Amino acid sequence: MTERLKVDMIACDGHGVCAELVPELIGLDEWGYPILADGPVPKELRKHARKAVSLCPKIALSLATGRS
Structure with missing residues (x-):
């Protein structure tokens, strides 16, 4: 089972x-909206x-669980 971030x-x-809490996986675009790492x-x-x-x-971020 794997987990992926979704927004x-x-x-x-x-x-x-x-992005402040997990910059390894989330960057920000020029307007401050998240860009999630693929995978x-x-x-x-x-x-x-x-x-x-x-x-x-805003409860906009979630972790989706699935099989790898």
Whole structure:
């Protein structure tokens, strides 16, 4: 099972909290909206990714679970 970050771009307001918490997986575009890394979240970054999801002010970030 793997986890991938997903963002609801309609709900996102571009606060940038996610990119501050896990910059290895999330960058920001010129307007402050997230650009997610392609691929599954590495095991060593899962804790940070979950924290970013839980602290998203607009509940726009999520982790989707699937098979690798």
